[in-house]
Amino acid sequence: MTNQAIDKQLLIFDFDGTLIDSVPDLADATNIMLSQLGMPTYPLQTIAKWVGNGARKLVERALSGSVEVDDNLVLADVEAAEQLFFDAYGAHDTSKTVAYPDVDSGLKQLKEAGFTLALVTNKPIRFVPHILAGMGWTSLFEVVLGGDSLPQKKPDAAPLLHVCATLNFVPSEALMIGDSINDISAGKNAEIETVGLSYGYNYGKDIRDSNPNQVFDTFAELLSWLLKHKV
Template structure:
């Protein structure tokens, strides 16, 4: 490979965080006196950042129509969610198979690794430490690190600029349309993973440069 920089998504790509996110979401709903939902429903609401997860949970569906929620309702619910998620131990969040070993192989092979997630940045360091990954990534951005988040290309381009690497020498790796679109919008190659959170859509429909069904196959491709 003639690439230098691998930019990874987090939730749905490296880690399965849905069990903990579901617990926090239902804790929020319980606090607000609302109906709770099974994990399989909440799984379909993850991937666009905490605000969208909260809004989807409040209305009980993926598509939130204009006028269904007031800004004040969503603001309050999001703060309740943050408190609930902060109080969760994180023990239900797990790495997908072969991710731990694969990341270390890629770094040892000379790639620069970065992380760009739509998860609020305040929750990222704790999770990285729990897996011992805090020193793997040269740059880490959360969904609120900049004024915009994926699928906007700005976070990816920001990472490239910070590391002084041309976007043409970077690859965006993720499991959802936000990741693939962000990479395409930044004019970089994209690698899709089919096992994550993509609202039931096959990642291949978004025309990534390549797509894989497991992380080990992606690592083999890059090496």
């Protein structure tokens, strides 16, 4: 992207690792699951690198003890473990989940500036409204999609294209903003320009390696850029 005015009106945000730091609560639920299965638990820093591809992948990585999933995992075992994870996370009060610096005020400024905001996360949709309500963000987003809202999830283009179609925008009018390769790949697959945020999870890798159109190290920098270059 250039430093000229941008004609983007629709901002599609990722959730975990982009707007909220939810790893502490996800790690707690993961370790509860592992403990119930009699398996080793892991520190937060390790589990943080397993987050971002949805609950099933997080569970598979936890059972494998690695970001690389063990090919020998049995589907029935994974499904049973995933249910334990859902039960643990659903019963958790998510009190350790917090907004990243400047996100709360920034989202409100973007809304007031006339941007249309949408949320596309790979987190199961059942867990999203409670967190949004707790943050006071429910009214900010015109569309909210979870990882199981559609048959496809990021990095597939479908969720992003669904948002565009629902809100009557063409992809060239949108930006996909996220912290992981899934977000950047989804944007590219949908022919939507992308913004990477370097402070999120992304499996321990630099978001710049995914070649987004623009990268920012803080939400405040993103906010300043969007407001400065808005048509």
